Each structure stands twice: as C-alpha cells, then as structure tokens.
Amino acid sequence: MQQDSVDAIKAQPQYQKLVRSRRRFAWTLTALILIIYFGFILTIAFVPTVLGTPVAPGAVTTIGIPIGVLIIVSAFVLTGVFVFRANGRFDALTRAIQEDLE
Amino acid sequence: MIRLSRLGILLALLTPVALLAGPAVSGAVDRQAINWPAVYMFLVFVLATLSITYWAARRTYSAKDFYTAGGGITGFQNGLAISGDFMSAASFLGITGLIFASGYDGLIYSIGFLVGWPVIMFLIAEQIRNLGKFTFADVSCYRFSQTQIRTMAAVSSLVVVAFYLIAQMVGAGKLIQLLFGLEYWMAVVTVGLLMMIYVIFGGMTATTWVQITKAVLLLSGASFMAYAALSAFDFSPEAMFRQAVEIHPEGLAIMAPGSLVTDPINAISLGLALMFGTAGLPHILMRFFTVPDAKEARKSVFYATGFIGYFYILMFIIGFAAIVLLAQHPEFFRPEALAADGAVLKDQLIKGLNGGTNMVAIRLAEAVGGDLFLGFISAVAFATILAVVAGLTLAGASAISHDLYANVIARGRSNEGTEIRISKIATFCLGLLAIALGISFESQNVAFMVGLAFAVAASANFTVLVTSIFWRKMTTRGALAGGVVGLISAVVLTVLSKAVWGDVLGHTAMVGGNEVSVGLIGLNNPAIIAMPLSFFFIWIVSLLDNSPRAQQERLAFEAQHVRCETGIGAEGAASH
Numbered sequence: 001m002q003q004d005s006v007d008a009i010k011a012q013p014q015y016q017k018l019v020r021s022r023r024r025f026a027w028t029l030t031a032l033i034l035i036i037y038f039g040f041i042l043t044i045a046f047v048p049t050v051l052g053t054p055v056a057p058g059a060v061t062t063i064g065i066p067i068g069v070l071i072i073v074s075a076f077v078l079t080g081v082f083v084f085r086a087n088g089r090f091d092a093l094t095r096a097i098q099e100d101l102e
Numbered sequence: 103m104i105r106l107s108r109l110g111i112l113l114a115l116l117t118p119v120a121l122l123a124g125p126a127v128s129g130a131v132d133r134q135a136i137n138w139p140a141v142y143m144f145l146v147f148v149l150a151t152l153s154i155t156y157w158a159a160r161r162t163y164s165a166k167d168f169y170t171a172g173g174g175i176t177g178f179q180n181g182l183a184i185s186g187d188f189m190s191a192a193s194f195l196g197i198t199g200l201i202f203a204s205g206y207d208g209l210i211y212s213i214g215f216l217v218g219w220p221v222i223m224f225l226i227a228e229q230i231r232n233l234g235k236f237t238f239a240d241v242s243c244y245r246f247s248q249t250q251i252r253t254m255a256a257v258s259s260l261v262v263v264a265f266y267l268i269a270q271m272v273g274a275g276k277l278i279q280l281l282f283g284l285e286y287w288m289a290v291v292t293v294g295l296l297m298m299i300y301v302i303f304g305g306m307t308a309t310t311w312v313q314i315t316k317a318v319l320l321l322s323g324a325s326f327m328a329y330a331a332l333s334a335f336d337f338s339p340e341a342m343f344r345q346a347v348e349i350h351p352e353g354l355a356i357m358a359p360g361s362l363v364t365d366p367i368n369a370i371s372l373g374l375a376l377m378f379g380t381a382g383l384p385h386i387l388m389r390f391f392t393v394p395d396a397k398e399a400r401k402s403v404f405y406a407t408g409f410i411g412y413f414y415i416l417m418f419i420i421g422f423a424a425i426v427l428l429a430q431h432p433e434f435f436r437p438e439a440l441a442a443d444g445a446v447l448k449d450q451l452i453k454g455l456n457g458g459t460n461m462v463a464i465r466l467a468e469a470v471g472g473d474l475f476l477g478f479i480s481a482v483a484f485a486t487i488l489a490v491v492a493g494l495t496l497a498g499a500s501a502i503s504h505d506l507y508a509n510v511i512a513r514g515r516s517n518e519g520t521e522i523r524i525s526k527i528a529t530f531c532l533g534l535l536a537i538a539l540g541i542s543f544e545s546q547n548v549a550f551m552v553g554l555a556f557a558v559a560a561s562a563n564f565t566v567l568v569t570s571i572f573w574r575k576m577t578t579r580g581a582l583a584g585g586v587v588g589l590i591s592a593v594v595l596t597v598l599s600k601a602v603w604g605d606v607l608g609h610t611a612m613v614g615g616n617e618v619s620v621g622l623i624g625l626n627n628p629a630i631i632a633m634p635l636s637f638f639f640i641w642i643v644s645l646l647d648n649s650p651r652a653q654q655e656r657l658a659f660e661a662q663h664v665r666c667e668t669g670i671g672a673e674g675a676a677s678h
Contacts, residue, residue, distance in 0.1 A: 006661045009668065019667050026224040033224075034377075037217040041373045044210065044359045045366040051206070052358025060343045062357040068209040068418075072411040075216050079223045079407045083400050086228075091397060094668050101670070 018093040136283035139477030158304030168305035169236040177398040181405025186317030199459035201421025205356025212414035218380030223403040228396035238387040245658035246578040256505035259384040263498035265551040271540025290540040298533035330470035331423030346425040371630035379556030382563030385497035502528040550601035561588035561632035577652040580644025588636030595628030
C-alpha cells in the first residue's frame, strides 16, 4: 500500500471509528472469556466443593455440570456475538472506507 | 497407582490432537486379534480419501493451491476442517476414558481446549487472514527482518510440528495395534505413507477435504453413540448420573472436580498453555489462509467453536454412560476383574477394562451398535489420526519451503515451481522422518511431547504473533529476543519438570515410603513462566532498540495496521 493512501485512510473518521470500536469490542469479549475460564479454574483450585453441590436436594447432578456446559455454550455464543457485530457494523464501516478511497 | 496413571492421561491430553497415553498406550500393548469389519471400513475410507487426493491433485498447480487450497474454502467448510484438527483420537478416546475413570475432571479438560477459540476469533483470526499469505510467519515478520524473524518463526513451527508428530506417530502405532491387531511398525508405516500421498499430491486441498470427511464421520458416529447411550436412560441425565455414581468405585466423587487440578499455579499454567497454545499452532493458523477473506475466517471460527463444543458435550455423555453400560458387559473385562457370578467387581471397573480406559469409546460403540458399528468407530479413529498427521506435515513442509527456502535462502527470488517442488521434497523427508522417529520412540514415554508443543506454541509463536499485530513499538530485535527466550525457556522448563526429569530421565525420590519420579521443579507446564518472559523480552528489547531499522519498523506499523484493520491489500481479497 502507498504511504499516501495509508495517510488518506487514517484520516477518515470512519476508519478511526472502526478501529476504536472494534478494538474496544474485541478486548472486552477477550476479557470476558478470560474471566469466565480463569474464574472456573480458580474455583476448582481453591474451592472445589462449590461445584460439587447438588442442583436440588436429593439430586445426584451437581451444579458443576450445568456450569461446565454453560461455559462451553458461552464460548460459542461469544464467538457468535462477535461474528454478528463484525459482519454487520464493522464490515459496513470497512466497505465505506474502501468506497471513499476510490 | 490410579493417580499416577491419571497424570499420564493428563499430560497426554495437553493436546487435543495428540494421541493417547494412559496405561494402555504408554506401556506395552497386547496385540488383539485382527478386527476385520474395522479393516474393511478403514479400507473404504482410504479409497475415498485417495479419490479425494486424485481429484485434488488435478486442481493443485500453483503455490497458492498447494498451501491454501486456492483460497476457495468456505467458512463453513473451514470450520469443519478446523474442528477436525481438534476432534482428534485424543479427544475422542482420551477424554471419554478420562471421564470414565474420574468423571467431572474430563469436563475440565474439554473446557480448557474450547476456550482458546474465542481468543483466536477476537484477537488473531481476521488479522492474520488480512496480513498473511501462506503461513503465520508471514504475519510475525510482516514489518521485520525477513531473515531473522522468519527463520525464528519457522524453527519454532518446526519444533511444535516435530514433537506433535512424534507423539502422534507413537500413539497411532499403539492405538492401531489395539483397534486393528496390526503390528506396531506396520501401523506407523501405513500412517506415514498415506499421509505423504495426501500432502504431496493433493496439498492443502486434499488435506482439508480428508479432514472434513473425517470430521463429518466422527460427529455422526459420536452423535449416534450419545443418542443410543442416552436412550438407555430414557434420556434423563439425572438417571444416568445416579446409576453411574452407584456403579463407579469413587461414587459421588465423580460428580465434582477431583485430583486433576489442585494447586492454583499449575492450574493457571495449564490453562494458559491450553488457551493460548491453540492460538500458536502452525497447522491451525494455516487454515485461515484457505478462506477467501476476513469475513469467512471469522465464520470458520464460529462454526469450529460450535462443532467442537457440541463434540465435547457428546464426549461427556459417552464417558458417563459408559460407566453404566460397560459394567453390563463382563466380556469387555479381564478375567480377574470378574466375581464368581460373572459380574464386574466394583473396584475393578476402571483397572479391569481390557485394553485400558482409552478403549472406553470403542467398547461403548460395540455395546450400543454391535460389530459393524464397532468397526465403523475404529475406522473413524484411524482416519482421525491420518487426517491430523497430514495437516501437521503440511504445516511443517510449508515452514521449510515457504519460510526457510523461498523467503530466507532464496530471499524471495525463487520461482513458484521450485518452491512447490521443495515443499513436496520436504513433505517426503518429514514423512520418512516421522516414520523413523515413530518406530524408534515406540517404547519411550512421549506424554511430555504434546505438552511441550503446546507450551512452545503459546510462549514463542503466540507471543510474537500477537505483539507484532498490536504493538507499534516492537522491533526485529525485540521479536527475536522474545521468541528465542520463549522457545528456550519452554523447552528447558519442560526438561526440568516431572514429565521429563522424572518420567523420562528416571530421577526418583522416596515419598511416603514409595519411590516416585520427581521433577527438578514442581511446575508441570512452563507457560506461566515462559509466556510472561517472552512478552517481557519483546517489550524491553524493543524499547531499548534505537537502531535506524527500528525507527523504520515503527513507522511501517501504520501501513500494517491499516491493512490489518481494513483488509485493503490483503492476499486474494476482493478489495481494489
């Protein structure tokens, strides 16, 4: 890419908006999955009995099982949320930047 | 004893793609009688994959075809292929075995493998698609010295691939001995030769479609198994758990975290390696270049996360159901595991299973689907190994031909024909090497190798990659220092850990009257030290670097950043 087109793109308000909002969004979601996962790991390391609590009195199923399944589902949902936002708002901004350049 | 063998499983499971460890596969394996239905079904799979390779070979001309399947794979197809790389024989047989033996602990592992994917999605998937061409080293050295950073990235790729490949080949040989009754060396040679054929003739196109075929077969087979198993409990998980707790020697303990994750430092270190190691595996990262643009790269991670998550939930059901259902089949157990009335003794449920806990999924297939389904699942397990090994070899060959040859030795002046020829020769040599090492490591303890591959991927590949994408002030010297420090510290700390120092080099100590193998350090996985060290050296050396080249590299970040964010100028992109 030529330096002048780099400068042209950088000067566009849409570009700055894209970079800012995508960065904030991506790092927020990253922080979220890190908190979910390391929260789980640290719970196991420090208070493993919590996850061994039955879901209801007399039940064999422990809350660790729905929690584990929820973490798996949350990983899928978070990637889905990212794709949805990226395919919509971020791609629209990217297209606008490309069109502006022409 | 049980605890030690679990540790073996744990180490082997450090990789999703690695083959099994555990008592059955890490030690000597009793050869079984030849399993004919499995052999026939495997032959059908081989014929199908060879036709795919023939078809792929006729559309593989350019370097782009060879490395990236021409860039024409859709997000959905790539998602399947990626999940295929992940849904390995280790996940399938190892995790079901782990759940069978210790219950909830198996779920902890599955989760560790899965949560790396969102990170890949948010931080590197579309970025590397926009910046790279054929390998992740294209991205690592985008604005840095081609010679130094590319060489370093290629070397650490090859280290990851080599350790992975050895573990795969050894696991393949032992597993196939168990499943098919073939001799160890025959199994290793078969895997090596078939993998060479796929990659040399069909390149990434064949490798991808073989992986997709296998992923579909494995997902269908596992879905059927989980469905059939759950139907035995009228689809009530509570009923399944209740009966499992009654039968299992550890009782209610299988419903909660057990002995696998105990001290916080090792737990976090393992978590880091699992999460960020995935984001540094060369054969996985290479798949992002097979899709046409960033949008498809994104979609492929979404589909892959869905398939992998679904698969791990199936594994959880299969492992728990097996506790109840296998106990109803005394013929799966060794004679000494049975009581006088022919029932399975409670304390022999885990230890007495013929072939070890790695055979849990296979035995359950037999229990719910008979001989034919057993043959199908065994053939799928073999196919899984083949597909994964092919992907690894292609990644290794690309590091040699695209990174080391075309960009370092020939300094970008090679022609495409030569580059493809080199990559085919590299594949051939890697294949021969994999066969030779697979045979010579037969009786070695290889459980540490996959852990090491993941640790190097997290501490050398991922750290340099992610910093080069996001940090303006990084320089060649910083990248080189961080990458080398990450690579060396991961290797050294692994050598000093129990898995190598104790289990391989034979250092032992007396603990509570028993002689147990020990490490020089208590850390089982180096990531918690090696990753921060690598980041620290990237940071400090880059900041201290005031060479004229460093100034230029910082200026070059702007152009890299614009391309990374917008995809303008990306390889094969539709932008103009």
